[in-house]
Amino acid sequence: MSDTPVDADEVRHVAELARVDLDEDEVEEFAAQFADILGYFDALDEVPEVDREDELVNVMRPDEVRDGLTQEEALSNAAETEDGFFKGPRVS
């Protein structure tokens, strides 16, 4: 069992952060499963500090203009469009 408590409220909170609606059965099921899974993840507490020798370097290139999707192609999978724009739900 995890030293991190996971209850139904916690599952609802994370689901809200992730923008995923859940029904009550799913909340209960996930709470039980998350306790198991997060308990297993606690094994990571025993991982030693490791020197990472990799020197990471950003790989850059100059911006260059090239052909992309047409507006029609870009909109072709949208549920609804209006005047050549995506149509989304209202923001508040």
Add this chain to the structure above:
Amino acid sequence: MSLNAFITKETLDGADDGPLSGKTVAVKDNISTEGLRTTCGSAMLEDYVPPYDATVVELLKDAGATIVGKANMDEFGMGTTTETSAFGPTKNPVDESRVPGGSSGGSAAAVAAGEADLALGTDTGGSIRCPAAFCGVVGIKPTYGLVSRYGLVAYANSLEQIGPIAPTVEDAAALLDVIAGPDDRDGTTRNAGADSNYAAAADGDVEGLTIGVPTEFVEGADEGVEEAFWAALDELEAQGAEYREVSMPSVEKAVAAYYVIAMSEASSNLARFDGVRYGKSGGYDGNWNEAFARAREEGFGSEVKRRILLGTYALSAGYHDKYYAKAQDARAWVKQDFDEAFEDVDVVASPTMPVPPFELGESLDDPLQMYLADANTVPVNLANLPAISVPAGETDGLPVGLQLIGPKFGEETIVRAASAVEN
């Protein structure tokens, strides 16, 4: 009865001439095909038609291959059985009461059943090697950066690679030759593989090859799997290779590290599915948060929701250091263990899967048990290394896979070693 290996069956012809002319190829349904529905095994994308080809699909067409359909898969690649597909499970052609493995189960089943000569899969934590092992075919997870991911619908970018599935090592290597190489549309690709001839390495010559066997990879395996594994190593020894046990203590933390990292990346990558630009719409009632949450409730299956939520949790304030940061430490530790092993041996060997193929429905209720089945495959993705699964006998009539892991860009070495297993 159909195996349900394909989500969409449609033929796309390639160029008239090329190294793959006359070959039929199944393409996993998370790889974009212009004008041909690409669902990722998800209800979210059941009507999504990409307006462009993935780089690997362009390369297949240029090489003369005929694409025969989009192969079934666990939803967004999240599963080890192909049962989380919104389009129903694929059956294992060897035993139709069993799963084909996953997540590239449709790809492996299609090849094993002869419904395609070759297939492309993707491997984030074993998703090519597991179904190859369970269906008795060959699968290669290339070194990270060998094959372009442009046009692959992302699940966990830092871990995943596209790779080949085929009936023989030589055929798999020949397909890898076609898709390997740098691509300016994927900044993580490297020059390795540009002029490869991996197929030529399938010469079966293992004289003098040293094989390391980490005890951690063999302990706890099913008895029949273990017997087949040691029999394969004895056979390689008879052909001139030698093997020795090595110790890699880090791999005992690999499953936890892998799932924390993969779920964290998934929670971020799958944030794009809000039903506005593509995918199932949540309608227009209420505000955008409500509409997005509704689209994602309807469009995603349980396993995808589970991983998005756990990833969100692992990255959230207060838990980031405990889970995500520690998982990155574990990833560095796994890499270090492999680096040390490759100072003494040419390849590292293990059973690909510690168990024979599950029965359909057996593992769905207990996600953690399913994750633990990936114990031998996920360390390879954490360390960015190449690995191959090659058939190595049977247990109770079910296929067993031998996994051979090579050093970074050591594809020729694992192809050569695996081809000797076929002798």
